[in-house]
Amino acid sequence: MSTILRAANVDRRMIPLLRPLLPSAERLLPYLKRIDAGRIYTNHGPLVREFEQRLRCLIGHDLRLATATSGTLALEAAIVSAAPLSPERPLALMPSFTFTATALAAERCGYKPYFLDIDPDTWMIDPAKLGMHPMIDKAGLVIPVAPLGRPVPAAAWAAFSQATGIPVVIDAAGSLSQIFDDPEQFVGSVPVIASLHATKGFSSGEGGLVLSRDESVIHGCVRALNFGFYGSRESLSAGTNGKMSEYHAAIGLAELDGWKEKRQRFLAVADIYQRVAADRGLADRFFCVPEVGISYAILEARSVDESLRIRQHLEAASIGSRLWYENGLHLHAHFARTPRDAMGASEKTAARLIGLPMAPDLVPDQIVRILATVADAVFGPARAVQGL
Numbered sequence: 001m002s003t004i005l006r007a008a009n010v011d012r013r014m015i016p017l018l019r020p021l022l023p024s025a026e027r028l029l030p031y032l033k034r035i036d037a038g039r040i041y042t043n044h045g046p047l048v049r050e051f052e053q054r055l056r057c058l059i060g061h062d063l064r065l066a067t068a069t070s071g072t073l074a075l076e077a078a079i080v081s082a083a084p085l086s087p088e089r090p091l092a093l094m095p096s097f098t099f100t101a102t103a104l105a106a107e108r109c110g111y112k113p114y115f116l117d118i119d120p121d122t123w124m125i126d127p128a129k130l131g132m133h134p135m136i137d138k139a140g141l142v143i144p145v146a147p148l149g150r151p152v153p154a155a156a157w158a159a160f161s162q163a164t165g166i167p168v169v170i171d172a173a174g175s176l177s178q179i180f181d182d183p184e185q186f187v188g189s190v191p192v193i194a195s196l197h198a199t200k201g202f203s204s205g206e207g208g209l210v211l212s213r214d215e216s217v218i219h220g221c222v223r224a225l226n227f228g229f230y231g232s233r234e235s236l237s238a239g240t241n242g243k244m245s246e247y248h249a250a251i252g253l254a255e256l257d258g259w260k261e262k263r264q265r266f267l268a269v270a271d272i273y274q275r276v277a278a279d280r281g282l283a284d285r286f287f288c289v290p291e292v293g294i295s296y297a298i299l300e301a302r303s304v305d306e307s308l309r310i311r312q313h314l315e316a317a318s319i320g321s322r323l324w325y326e327n328g329l330h331l332h333a334h335f336a337r338t339p340r341d342a343m344g345a346s347e348k349t350a351a352r353l354i355g356l357p358m359a360p361d362l363v364p365d366q367i368v369r370i371l372a373t374v375a376d377a378v379f380g381p382a383r384a385v386q387g388l
Contacts, residue, residue: 015366017320018295019359020198021262022205023254031250040246044226047249051204054256059183059211064218066210067249068225071173071195073242074208075105078191079141080238081210081220083167085110089140091339093133094171095125096328097346098145102171103329103338111141115330115340120349123147127160135339142168148324148353149174149293154188161190169193174293177201177263179211181290189214191221196252201266201294202259204252207244265360266294272367273297280375288358296324297356299374304351306378311354313377319370322355 031047038046052067059065068074079092092111094102095118103113114135116125125144130136142160146152152170161168172179172186173195179186180202186192189212194200196207210221220237223230228239244252255262270288277286287298301307307323314321328346329335356370 014318015320015357015362015370016359017322017355017357018199019357019361020203021360022198022203023251023258027254027257028250031253032247035246035250042243042245044243045246045249047246047253048244051244051249051252051256054253055209058180058256059187062213063183063187064212064215066218066221066225067244068208068210068221068242069244069248070206070242071193071197071208072101072105073225073240074195074210074221075101075143075169075171075193076109076240077221077224077242078169078193078210078217079106079109079111080224082169082191082217083109083141084238086140089138089166091135091138092141092143093125093130093135093139094143095145095147095346096330096340096343097123097147097325097350098171098329099173099325100329100332100334101173102143102145103335106141106143113329113335113338114139115328115335115338115343115346117341117343117345118147118349120345123150123349123353124152127156130160131164136164136166139166142166144168144170146170146172146175146293148287148296148298148355149178149289150291151175151178151182151186152192154186154190154192158188158190173197174200174295176209177266177294178290183211187211187213189217191217196248199295201263202255204244204248204255207248207252262360263294266358269358269360269362269367270294270297272364273371276364276367276371280371281379282371282375295358297358299354299356301352301354304348307352307354310374310377313373314356314370317369317373319373320357323350323353324355325350327351 090112091114092106096115097118144152157168168190170192172192176194191212194209196204224239225242228235228237277283285300327350
């Protein structure tokens, strides 16, 4: 038995699914003092502009971005900018395997969602297959999703959009850390949305980003997030009030100050998870960064019944877990009549991918306890102890 396994203790206090860690009051204070001194609180203030500039320095100066009050409003702005609604093409094609904000944002922009099944290996919709879809002539928009923060390669979707003429907006809500690491692969001309919600690895408490290498798309997003204003107080397009406040920019700037350290802490937790998963015989069914977002730890059950058993064991052990996308949006009451393809892969995948606790300060003893409980559910107590 490994050193990691021998380190386990008998602490049975609750391990929450998520325990976000945002910048401390001490780290925030210099930025709050600047707000107090300047008395500018919103409307593209100096802290927001600095936050955007520092993000461009981190990701690349050739990349353009717009900040928003939330990831959902960032998605709406990108849709309004890149894919204005046409009555002849009312459908927004998207996976059912996603968080509800994806479909609700499309609805708020006037589109009718149409749910597509996913590839069970990638957990995503496939651009290579979508061109022959029977609803393609009715589609005015496609929203690929980065499932559980697994980033979407941008080039294939840019090629799809160019070939079909259908606008694409990528919902990459939980993928910002991977975008930081490889912007060339994950951001192109197609707009990409990232969330800065407190549950994400990199956060401004609440907020969102639109990223693209197409400056005109970003100009359209800035306009859509400011009542349709751009350079004047005349509404030039559809819009809303989605501008990031100076206070959320302050959190984002403080997050940038400490991001290198926070990222390393997440990576250290992921490394321990992977080593303990190997000790417990779970390596082939465990996913963490870079396969998924930095704030996720995902366990893939072999069947729906096994998934339920694992989650029951975790609950009994006071360990948080979740099916992040439930069983798919098509089973939500609001979307019950939404047109869709057969959802075989989506339903099986959604029911088998279990979110495990993740935090930058999760300690080895907690990780051992989490995966020992999972192994107990999968293999039974005797085999779990042996790591088989």
